[in-house]
Amino acid sequence: NGDCFVGKGYVADFMEQLPDVEFAYAHNNHPDIVKDLKCEQLQLGNIPPMDRMTKVGQSPDGETIYVNTWVGCWQGQMFPFGEHINFSRLHEIWREYYKHFNLDFTEEPDYYLPEIDYSAFDLSRSIEFLSQQANKRNILFCNGSANSGQSGVGDFKYSIGNLAAKYPDINFIVTNPTSLSAANIFYTRDIHAGLENDLNQISYLSRSCELIIGKNSGPFSYCQNRENLVDPDRTFFNFSKLPGDCPSGGRTYKARCLFSNTTDDVRIFKLIDNVL
Numbered sequence: 001n002g003d004c005f006v007g008k009g010y011v012a013d014f015m016e017q018l019p020d021v022e023f024a025y026a027h028n029n030h031p032d033i034v035k036d037l038k039c040e041q042l043q044l045g046n047i048p049p050m051d052r053m054t055k056v057g058q059s060p061d062g063e064t065i066y067v068n069t070w071v072g073c074w075q076g077q078m079f080p081f082g083e084h085i086n087f088s089r090l091h092e093i094w095r096e097y098y099k100h101f102n103l104d105f106t107e108e109p110d111y112y113l114p115e116i117d118y119s120a121f122d123l124s125r126s127i128e129f130l131s132q133q134a135n136k137r138n139i140l141f142c143n144g145s146a147n148s149g150q151s152g153v154g155d156f157k158y159s160i161g162n163l164a165a166k167y168p169d170i171n172f173i174v175t176n177p178t179s180l181s182a183a184n185i186f187y188t189r190d191i192h193a194g195l196e197n198d199l200n201q202i203s204y205l206s207r208s209c210e211l212i213i214g215k216n217s218g219p220f221s222y223c224q225n226r227e228n229l230v231d232p233d234r235t236f237f238n239f240s241k242l243p244g245d246c247p248s249g250g251r252t253y254k255a256r257c258l259f260s261n262t263t264d265d266v267r268i269f270k271l272i273d274n275v276l
Contacts, residue, residue, distance in 0.1 A: 001029050001199055002221030006085060006247060007069050008034055009112035009226075010094045014067075015039065017103050025069075030197035036120035056100060067097060083242060084216070086249025087113065109251070113226040121200045129191045130208055137170045139163070139276075140206050142214030142223065144176040153215050153239045158265035159272055160185065167276065173209065175202055175219045188219075203228075211275060213237045221247060229253040237275065239268060 004027050015023050015037070024040040027033070031041040047066060050057050053073045057066035071085040071093060079089050091109035098105035106112070143156040157178045164172050164182045174180075175188050188205070192198040199222045206212055206223040210233060214220025220238070224247045228234045234255040238246040241261055248257040260271055 001033055001218030002216065003070055003072075003085070004029060004034050005114055005199075005218070005221050006087070006224075007071075007090060007094070008037065008114040010090075010097070011037060011069065012115075013112065014101075014103065032121065032197045033199055036117035036200075038120075056097070079244075084245040086244055086247050086251075088249045088251060089244075110226075110229075110253075113229060114224075115226045116200055116203055116222075118200070118204055121204075122195065123201060123204055125192045125195070126201045126204045129186070130205070133171055138205070138209040139170055139172050140202075140209040140212045140214075140223065141172060141174045142202075142212065142217050142220035143174055143178070144217040144219060153263050153268070154265070156213065156268070159213075159269040162269050163272060163276070166273070170276075173205060175217070209234075211235045211237065211272075213239070213272060215239045216245060216247065224248065229255045231255055235275065237272065239263075 011025065024042050025034055025037060026042040026044050026047050028044050035041060048059065050066065052070065055068050055073055058064070071090065074093050075081050078093050087109050091112065094112070095105055141156050141160055143160070155176060155178055157180060160172055160174060160178065161180050164180070164185050168184055170184060172185050173188060174185060177187050177189055188198055188202050191205070192201050195201065199218055202219045203222040203225060206228060212220070212223050212234065214223070215238065224236065229248070230253065232254040235258065236248070236255060237258045239260055239262070240246060243250055243259050246257065246259055258275070260268070262268060262271070
């Protein structure tokens with residue numbers, strides 16, 4: 001999910017520069033994840049099978065071009081095996097695609113930061129929750145799995161439980177269910193009950209969260225959009241193995257981007273508590 005999201009700005013720019021070309025986005029995740037790109041959403045089974053390391057492919061009749069937006073196909077070439085994507089590396093990768101298709105390329109990586117057109121999504125449950133919790137401080141924990149091994153941190157349960165007890169007047173919004181239950185702990189699964197996929201809705205909630213904690217899972221990636229990154233009142237705290245595995249990748253934004261590679265639950269709690 002996160003891989004599909006972080007490169008949205010480049011896909012949107014391709015579509016803008018080639019208005020006479022019909023575009024589709026092929027992935028095997030929920031069709032809602034990038035539906036605001038306003039192009040057809042396909043499953044990978046709807047396109048010819050190709051080696052996943054292929055960067056650009058073409059149909060036999062020459063009518064369809066396939067561009068691999070999965071950053072993993074550039075491992076070992078643009079960045080080392082075992083490391084992960086960030087906005088700077090993404091910019092280097094897409095520069096090659098722009099050269100290939102002879103398109104205008106902007107040398108400022110932040111020009112292509114992903115954005116979300118929230119009007120394309122059902123936000124009714126998110127809006128209702130924020131209305132009910134008006135004037136409350138909100139903290140977001142993106143505590144789901146980081147599926148590419150970029151973090152060894154668990155589900156933040158220790159930190160969530162202790163912080164919720166210490167700060168009863170702060171709402172702790174959590175993306176992945178745990179056994180914790182408290183008046184100020186809210187799970188996005190419950191907030192967005194009935195939605196099959198709520199990544200964009202989680203991002204909408206993050207606009208009202210002063211601190212966003214995660215480890216590059218899908219929800220954490222969706223929160224690192226242009227609107228949040230240019231907001232000086234927003235703080236991201238990324239618990240991953242390498243600083244370069246953060247989407248911010250060491251770049252400076254108006255939002256504060258913090259990093260730690262600790263996996264010790266007590267240490268994580270203390271670090272977050274210090275920020276609060």
